[in-house]
Amino acid sequence: MRRSLPIRGLLISVTVAWLLLVLALPFAYVFSQAFAGGFAVFRDALAQPEALAAVRLSAIATTVALVANLVFGVAAGWALARTRFPGRSLVLVLLDLPIAVSPVVAGLMFVLLFGRQGWFGPWLEAVGVKVVFALPGILIATTFVTLPFIAREVLTVLEETGTAEEEAALTLGASRTQMFVHIVLPAIRWALFYGVVLTAARALGEFGAVSVVSGNIAGQTQTLPLHIEAAYIDYDVIGAFASAVPLTVMAALTILAQKVVAALSSRERGARVAEVSPTEGAPGWTSV
Amino acid sequence: MKRNDRQTRTIVLALAALMMLALGLLASGCSASTPKTSASAEAGGAPAKKTRQLTLVAYSIPKKAYSKIIPAFQAYWKRKTGEDVKFTESYGGSGAQARAVIDGLDADVVQLAMEPDVGKIAGAGLVAEDWQARAPQNGVPTTSLIVFGVRRSNPKKIADWADISKPGIGVITPDPKSSGGAQWNLLGSWGSVSFDGKDAQAYAQVEKLYSNALVLDKSARDASNTFLKKGIGDVALLWESDALIAKDEGGEFDIVYPKSTILAETAVSVVDKVVDKNGTRDVAEAFVQYLFTPEAQEEFAKAGLRPVLPEVEAKYADKYPKPSGKLFTVADFGGWKTTGERFFGDTGIYSRIQADVAAKKK
Amino acid sequence: MAEAELTTTLTGGRARRWRPPPDVALAWGITVAVLGLLVVLPLSAVVLTARHAGLGGILRSVSSPIALAALGLSFGGALVSAALNAVMGTVVAWTLVRYEFPGRALVNAVVDLPFALPTAVAGITLSELFSPRGWAGTLGLRFSYTPLGVLLAMTFVSLPFVVRAVQPVLEGVEREVEEAAASLGATPWQTFTRVVLPSLRPAVLTGLALSFARAIGEYGSVVIISGNIPMRTLTAPVLIFERLEQYDTVGATAVATVMLVVSVATLLAVGLLQRWGRHDAA
Numbered sequence: 028m029r030r031s032l033p034i035r036g037l038l039i040s041v042t043v044a045w046l047l048l049v050l051a052l053p054f055a056y057v058f059s060q061a062f063a064g065g066f067a068v069f070r071d072a073l074a075q076p077e078a079l080a081a082v083r084l085s086a087i088a089t090t091v092a093l094v095a096n097l098v099f100g101v102a103a104g105w106a107l108a109r110t111r112f113p114g115r116s117l118v119l120v121l122l123d124l125p126i127a128v129s130p131v132v133a134g135l136m137f138v139l140l141f142g143r144q145g146w147f148g149p150w151l152e153a154v155g156v157k158v159v160f161a162l163p164g165i166l167i168a169t170t171f172v173t174l175p176f177i178a179r180e181v182l183t184v185l186e187e188t189g190t191a192e193e194e195a196a197l198t199l200g201a202s203r204t205q206m207f208v209h210i211v212l213p214a215i216r217w218a219l220f221y222g223v224v225l226t227a228a229r230a231l232g233e234f235g236a237v238s239v240v241s242g243n244i245a246g247q248t249q250t251l252p253l254h255i256e257a258a259y260i261d262y263d264v265i266g267a268f269a270s271a272v273p274l275t276v277m278a279a280l281t282i283l284a285q286k287v288v289a290a291l292s293s294r295e296r297g298a299r300v301a302e303v304s305p306t307e308g309a310p311g312w313t314s315v
Numbered sequence: 316m317k318r319n320d321r322q323t324r325t326i327v328l329a330l331a332a333l334m335m336l337a338l339g340l341l342a343s344g345c346s347a348s349t350p351k352t353s354a355s356a357e358a359g360g361a362p363a364k365k366t367r368q369l370t371l372v373a374y375s376i377p378k379k380a381y382s383k384i385i386p387a388f389q390a391y392w393k394r395k396t397g398e399d400v401k402f403t404e405s406y407g408g409s410g411a412q413a414r415a416v417i418d419g420l421d422a423d424v425v426q427l428a429m430e431p432d433v434g435k436i437a438g439a440g441l442v443a444e445d446w447q448a449r450a451p452q453n454g455v456p457t458t459s460l461i462v463f464g465v466r467r468s469n470p471k472k473i474a475d476w477a478d479i480s481k482p483g484i485g486v487i488t489p490d491p492k493s494s495g496g497a498q499w500n501l502l503g504s505w506g507s508v509s510f511d512g513k514d515a516q517a518y519a520q521v522e523k524l525y526s527n528a529l530v531l532d533k534s535a536r537d538a539s540n541t542f543l544k545k546g547i548g549d550v551a552l553l554w555e556s557d558a559l560i561a562k563d564e565g566g567e568f569d570i571v572y573p574k575s576t577i578l579a580e581t582a583v584s585v586v587d588k589v590v591d592k593n594g595t596r597d598v599a600e601a602f603v604q605y606l607f608t609p610e611a612q613e614e615f616a617k618a619g620l621r622p623v624l625p626e627v628e629a630k631y632a633d634k635y636p637k638p639s640g641k642l643f644t645v646a647d648f649g650g651w652k653t654t655g656e657r658f659f660g661d662t663g664i665y666s667r668i669q670a671d672v673a674a675k676k677k
Numbered sequence: 678m679a680e681a682e683l684t685t686t687l688t689g690g691r692a693r694r695w696r697p698p699p700d701v702a703l704a705w706g707i708t709v710a711v712l713g714l715l716v717v718l719p720l721s722a723v724v725l726t727a728r729h730a731g732l733g734g735i736l737r738s739v740s741s742p743i744a745l746a747a748l749g750l751s752f753g754g755a756l757v758s759a760a761l762n763a764v765m766g767t768v769v770a771w772t773l774v775r776y777e778f779p780g781r782a783l784v785n786a787v788v789d790l791p792f793a794l795p796t797a798v799a800g801i802t803l804s805e806l807f808s809p810r811g812w813a814g815t816l817g818l819r820f821s822y823t824p825l826g827v828l829l830a831m832t833f834v835s836l837p838f839v840v841r842a843v844q845p846v847l848e849g850v851e852r853e854v855e856e857a858a859a860s861l862g863a864t865p866w867q868t869f870t871r872v873v874l875p876s877l878r879p880a881v882l883t884g885l886a887l888s889f890a891r892a893i894g895e896y897g898s899v900v901i902i903s904g905n906i907p908m909r910t911l912t913a914p915v916l917i918f919e920r921l922e923q924y925d926t927v928g929a930t931a932v933a934t935v936m937l938v939v940s941v942a943t944l945l946a947v948g949l950l951q952r953w954g955r956h957d958a959a
Binding site: 109 | 696704765887891917
Binding site: 408490511528530545547628670 | 743822
């Protein structure tokens with residue numbers, strides 16, 4: 028469309044201006060504030076024991092959410108892709124709910140269940156197990172908000188690839204385990220990786236749900252985003268933005284990883300699948 | 316086929332059981348790994364080297380003071396008993412902290428911005444009803460005033476409560492629904508006119524105050540951030556303690572003491588149910604007592620909080636001026652029991668004000 | 678779930694009722710257990726707690742002027758920001774797919790940033806930037822503590838959805854059809870509205886619905902930038918949090934229930950839209 032050259036220029040500038048205003052500016056601001064006092068101040072702010080403990084807790088929560096979601100994601104994706112029944116869309120809604128539910132509501136749910144006055148509160152207290160305001164609550168909340176990501180990615184890919192290869196393998200005498208390992212796993216490996224990246228990004232940054240169940244004990248139940256808020260409220264602007272830098276860098280790395288995966292998988296798919304259907308990819312999911 | 320069925324069902328059942336088990340293990344494993352009371356040490360009965368564990372849950376402002384008081388108490392306790400005390404600390408909005416304790420945050424000691432927040436914990440059965448009677452000074456370790464933060468050299472000439480209810484003044488105050496400090500603010504304005512909950516003039520002044528509000532932040536700290544860092548508003552209603560800390564941090568603003576204002580009393584208590592469960596009553600009670608020693612009181616005074624011990628008060632008289640008019644307390648309103656319900660209950664004065672202000676904004 | 682009539686192409690047994698192969702059964706076991714424990718059980722705790730108030734209590738609690746205004750702002754704000762994202766997202770997706778320009782890869786990459794940036798950081802950053810003393814504020818863009826600030830935060834956190842929904846569809850659209858339209862005398866605008874847009878519509882709507890769902894529930898950034906003034910900038914999630922602080926659990930769960938219903942409805946709509954898109958393509 029050579030005729031629409033002025034439109035082209037216009038659209039490109041609109042796109043760039045929009046993203047500059049809404050995206051680039053905030054990011055520039057994070058870095059400018061973090062390094063406002065020079066590198067030494069930045070490093071000291073990050074080396075505080077509370078900040079380090081927050082980094083460690085965020086790492087633990089993210090790892091647990093990842094492992095739990097890997098198991099669940101593969102299972103749910105596989106189950107939903109290979110069975111059709113009335114009410115399947117209802118299960119899909121349940122699966123998607125964690126991203127649509129307000130994080131505050133998510134936190135509230137777990138307090139209602141596991142709080143001292145909650146459904147299981149008295150029982151948990153009798154057994155001597157703490158869930159909310161302790162590590163388990165943070166792990167559960169983090170897992171909850173990241174529940175759909177891997178499952179959704181896996182489901183999309185499995186629906187797209189269809190069952191022909193799996194059936195062929197079975198017909199040729201492969202056991203179901205062999206079929207799973209040699210056909211299914213290779214097919215979903217990029218989706219898995221991509222889902223892992225999304226899960227990690229979301230788990231690292233979760234704020235609302237965790238803030239309700241955390242109890243904010245510095246050095247114990249304070250995740251990195253909570254530590255940032257605490258530092259900010261404590262007039263420690265540099266500390267707050269300095270702690271935001273690792274998260275921002277992680278965000279950038281996440282996106283980079285995502286792009287690499289997208290490029291690799293599309294090259295691979297390009298070799299295998301000749302024609303790409305228009306609804307290929309996961310509409311609405313942040314995949315490319 | 317039949318056999319396959321049974322297999323499938325067994326697998327599904329076993330799996331569900333496994334999931335439950337895994338979740339349970341995870342939960343217990345994690346809570347075991349978070350240091351609580353060192354029950355093992357106590358059970359081992361080696362009296363020579365015991366490490367005790369205390370959890371302090373407090374509102375956000377005394378954080379700085381506790382960073383000095385806690386090490387001092389640790390040294391004191393070590394001298395006295397030979398035991399080490401490890402502290403875990405949690406700071407946040409007073410109301411949020413009270414809710415967390417009620418919902419299961421295991422605090423041995425709470426210090427909150429106001430008596431009703433401890434009262435709510437007592438209401439949930441975690442703190443004995445006589446918590447005020449048993450503590451020194453009625454359970455009030457520190458006090459503070461509500462003061463005005465104004466822009467440099469006070470361009471809007473704000474001197475007293477009536478001034479901030481004038482039209483065209485932008486007010487920053489936290490939300491009385493979530494912040495203890497904000498409730499003191501409301502009572503400060505009301506009490507500058509009358510202590511009568513039915514007084515129409517007082518109502519008018521407070522209502523105008525809230526129609527002047529530009530931002531109702533979640534907590535007192537958020538409110539001072541809004542005023543100082545973001546440059547919003549002409550006046551912020553601040554805790555004196557917060558204003559002094561902000562000044563120390565280089566905040567560019569002036570502090571104005573209204574002619575008469577409210578003396579905000581904080582509240583401290585041991586959480587009975589938790590200390591009895593953890594076996595920490597002795598050290599928790601000693602810590603509360605320690606807060607009323609001259610050493611601790613001096614640290615509070617240095618960190619912006621008014622001491623309650625007369626001798627320390629006298630020493631810091633210059634830093635903490637008495638207002639020229641009356642310095643009133645909640646007792647003048649008839650105590651928190653009636654005041655809380657009358658002003659902040661579901662159908663209380665603040666709810667009415669909110670509705671009136673909202674109606675006007677429409 | 679086991680009673681449901683299952684159909685699949687994988688096994689063609691003689692039995693009328695299909696029995697899932699063990700691995701699928703295992704997968705269902707995990708799925709049902711996790712969804713049950715982590716989603717259904719906790720959500721029912723919210724709804725059942727709200728039920729303590731009775732239907733009248735819930736209605737009263739949700740229909741107080743402040744709650745109504747908060748729900749209105751959340752719905753309205755989420756709708757407007759989703760609409761804004763739908764328009765801008767389509768423009769961005771179009772530009773990224775159809776035009777080559779220096780820095781395209783970079784622009785393509787940053788679109789996902791809001792998704793990965795913690796909302797608390799987003800809130801602090803946006804509220805400082807758009808305050809009277811911030812970079813944007815000194816240029817006259819003073820959105821902090823106004824309904825526009827709420828809109829800004831909502832738009833920020835839900836920005837990637839439409840772009841990422843439209844992009845793959847746009848990549849799949851066959852250029853020949855457009856060229857055919859153009860050679861038949863259609864103006865570029867006609868080509869766009871009559872040929873391209875219809876094929877994009879399901880994707881745009883899907884993205885819009887997801888943006889809406891994300892924006893309506895947003896808490897971390899909104900609570901910081903909004904200023905939380907009842908009737909003006911107080912949103913429903915913040916109201917839930919406030920009521921929680923006030924020990925008004927029933928009031929909190931009442932508002933939460935309304936939001937849950939909206940979330941479920943939105944997701945059902947997304948599901949329908951996606952099915953529509955698939956049928957369209959077929």
